[in-house]
Amino acid sequence: MTTDSFVAHVSTVPANEGKTVGLFVREKALAATLESSVKPRVVLMVHGGFGPCVVAYDLQYRDYSFMSVLARAGFDVFTMAHTGYGPSPRPLMDDPCNVDAEFQPLLVPHVLREPARPRFPYKLVSSRTEWDELETVVRHVRRLRGVERVSLVGWSTGAPRAGGFAALHPDEVDKLVLFGPAPWFPNEEPPARMPEPGAPTLLQTREFLLERRWRDHVHCEGQIEDPGVCDAYWREIMAVDEVGATWGANGEGMIRAPARMNFGWRTNLGRITAPTLVVLGEYDNYAQRLQAWRGLAVEHRLFIKVACASHFVSFERGRHLLHRATREWLAGGTVDGARTGEFFADVDGRLSPAPA
Numbered sequence: 001m002t003t004d005s006f007v008a009h010v011s012t013v014p015a016n017e018g019k020t021v022g023l024f025v026r027e028k029a030l031a032a033t034l035e036s037s038v039k040p041r042v043v044l045m046v047h048g049g050f051g052p053c054v055v056a057y058d059l060q061y062r063d064y065s066f067m068s069v070l071a072r073a074g075f076d077v078f079t080m081a082h083t084g085y086g087p088s089p090r091p092l093m094d095d096p097c098n099v100d101a102e103f104q105p106l107l108v109p110h111v112l113r114e115p116a117r118p119r120f121p122y123k124l125v126s127s128r129t130e131w132d133e134l135e136t137v138v139r140h141v142r143r144l145r146g147v148e149r150v151s152l153v154g155w156s157t158g159a160p161r162a163g164g165f166a167a168l169h170p171d172e173v174d175k176l177v178l179f180g181p182a183p184w185f186p187n188e189e190p191p192a193r194m195p196e197p198g199a200p201t202l203l204q205t206r207e208f209l210l211e212r213r214w215r216d217h218v219h220c221e222g223q224i225e226d227p228g229v230c231d232a233y234w235r236e237i238m239a240v241d242e243v244g245a246t247w248g249a250n251g252e253g254m255i256r257a258p259a260r261m262n263f264g265w266r267t268n269l270g271r272i273t274a275p276t277l278v279v280l281g282e283y284d285n286y287a288q289r290l291q292a293w294r295g296l297a298v299e300h301r302l303f304i305k306v307a308c309a310s311h312f313v314s315f316e317r318g319r320h321l322l323h324r325a326t327r328e329w330l331a332g333g334t335v336d337g338a339r340t341g342e343f344f345a346d347v348d349g350r351l352s353p354a355p356a
Contacts, residue, residue, distance in 0.1 A: 040076035048156030084258030122195035126261035181292035220308035269295030281309030321349035
């Protein structure tokens with residue numbers, strides 16, 4: 001069963017601060033899970049920087065919906081869209097003049113006649129505003145399902161979003177799964193001036209996403225089991241952004257995302273107390289993203305390096321290992337019986353201790 005709704009939230013985003021907005025939330029669960037007298041195991045999946053929640057976790061293509069995999073395993077699964085994504089508010093983002101100067105040339109001449117100064121000359125959201133949104137949604141979900149804690153899954157920039165919330169609200173988080181986690185941010189403290197000068201909107205083209213960010217990191221035969229998933233991924237991103245879908249040259253559209261003021265990731269990693277699983281593809285900017293694993297201090301933690309996998313492991317052959325490991329970790333805090341340590345997963349998902 002799939003249910004879409006909006007959760008009321010008093011925004012702390014500078015562009016609409018103090019206004020009550022609706023944050024988009026999707027829930028996916030078996031009817032039997034919702035009808036059971038036993039309290040469900042609740043999971044909230046937190047998206048990254050350029051992958052809206054329903055595309056990142058509920059892609060309607062073959063067996064690629066991560067939410068469906070967890071729902072069939074008996075979890076009550078939620079995902080949310082932060083400000084600037086999907087059906088959630090996108091304040092000031094529909095104005096092409098508010099696109100960051102680096103990306104405005106992509107809009108000339110079919111959207112903008114020429115580059116223009118932003119009408120709102122500041123970045124749109126921050127780590128703080130996103131933790132505030134998570135707080136609202138987590139507490140809504142806890143009330144809705146009558147549970148004390150929820151587990152969090154974060155992909156890419158979703159890792160510092162989810163991990164930061166877990167560090168700030170340890171009593172509300174059961175377990176964490178972070179895959180393809182963002183490296184440490186340059187800043188640990190908020191900018192001295194908030195909001196930080198800039199512009200609200202960032203862009204990505206289809207070519208940049210599918211070729212430079214994804215296919216340039218495909219190095220194994222069969223790494224992408226079905227090439228059709230790439231087109232499906234782009235098609236669904238365009239479907240949840242009607243404005244961005246009209247901005248690209250040749251009718252291809254653009255992904256829009258909010259410019260963010262990120263901070264605190266390294267510090268928060270050391271404060272996480274929830275049992276944490278980190279999954280990282282070997283072709284996913286490995287050395288930098290490994291920082292998230294190295295920064296954890298919690299004793300109950302497990303790391304899996306996935307062979308022949310990129311940042312888009314959830315849409316590659318490696319997704320089978322990712323799905324299995326996530327199910328096991330969220331259910332019992334182990335994977336293949338291991339509670340701690342560093343492991344390597346081969347192309348068939350078999351685990352072995354990582355070389356020293």
